[in-house]
Amino acid sequence: MRIRRKPWARPELAEWENCIDVPAENRGKWKSLFKNDAPMMLELGCGKGGFISKLAVANPDINYIAVDIKSEMLGLAMRNIKREYAEANREVDNVYIFSQEIMLISKVFSNEDMFDRIYINFCNPWPKTHDHKKRLTHNNQLMQYREFLKDGGEIRFKTDNDDLFLSSKRYFAECGFELTFVTEDLHNSGFDDNIETEHEKMFSEQGIPIKFLIAKKLTINPAEKQGSESEICTEKVENCDEKHENMNDN
Numbered sequence: 001m002r003i004r005r006k007p008w009a010r011p012e013l014a015e016w017e018n019c020i021d022v023p024a025e026n027r028g029k030w031k032s033l034f035k036n037d038a039p040m041m042l043e044l045g046c047g048k049g050g051f052i053s054k055l056a057v058a059n060p061d062i063n064y065i066a067v068d069i070k071s072e073m074l075g076l077a078m079r080n081i082k083r084e085y086a087e088a089n090r091e092v093d094n095v096y097i098f099s100q101e102i103m104l105i106s107k108v109f110s111n112e113d114m115f116d117r118i119y120i121n122f123c124n125p126w127p128k129t130h131d132h133k134k135r136l137t138h139n140n141q142l143m144q145y146r147e148f149l150k151d152g153g154e155i156r157f158k159t160d161n162d163d164l165f166l167s168s169k170r171y172f173a174e175c176g177f178e179l180t181f182v183t184e185d186l187h188n189s190g191f192d193d194n195i196e197t198e199h200e201k202m203f204s205e206q207g208i209p210i211k212f213l214i215a216k217k218l219t220i221n222p223a224e225k226q227g228s229e230s231e232i233c234t235e236k237v238e239n240c241d242e243k244h245e246n247m248n249d250n
């Protein structure tokens, strides 16, 4: 994915105490980083941080962590978070961010870092079959998330992409999640607890309905149900990567 260089991002992130430099050092200890016992929630692939900045400032009684692999994105997220909190006249006291490859997220969180909720918004659809394992909702990733998501905790997932949404419903079922809310058109679903992300705004302005689901973690051990890629994911989604790339170049 292409993104314009932002030479300021790394130095500015290094100066900010809410950006964690070596996240793996906090494995098993994330709770103690926050100076209270509030529930923890996680956003995977936060991009420019439009979502997490609004969510965290609106919910001072919840602790948030937002992750993205690109420092350019994290730099923009940091600036958005600072701006939202400054406008609210508040210290940034309930959100941390860091750079991490999410496919290796188990190096950063363990079953001593239990989250109540995980948000995944507009992750890359990886349309080619041989790339499906890189999807942030693929079984390989969901089985990692189970380790640090509380029983009864939930994953909230939004996408513009029909094929990814269809496949993801299956991934969640195979990995021991119950779908408690599913809509093919979030903005006309009556669901009012929504904060729009940057990609969501772009896709809905193009008239593309937003797909959304809430998946609740069941206590069962789904390991034996874990299947391989099936044939239902073969629909080709033309230009999908391009649409995402264009969005990231601002």
Ligand SMILES: C[S@@+](CC[C@H](N)C(=O)[O-])C[C@H]1O[C@@H](n2cnc3c(N)ncnc32)[C@H](O)[C@@H]1O
Residues within 6 Å of the ligand: 044, 045, 046, 047, 048, 067, 068, 069, 070, 073, 100, 101, 102, 103, 121, 122, 123, 124, 197, 198, 199, 200, 244
């Ligand atoms: C399409 S953007 C969506 C950004 C934002 N969530 C939104 O809805 O506007 C996907 C984001 O996930 C990040 N990302 C994709 N794959 C990742 C991975 N394997 N590990 C960490 N971050 C990833 C990208 O850098 C990018 O910022």
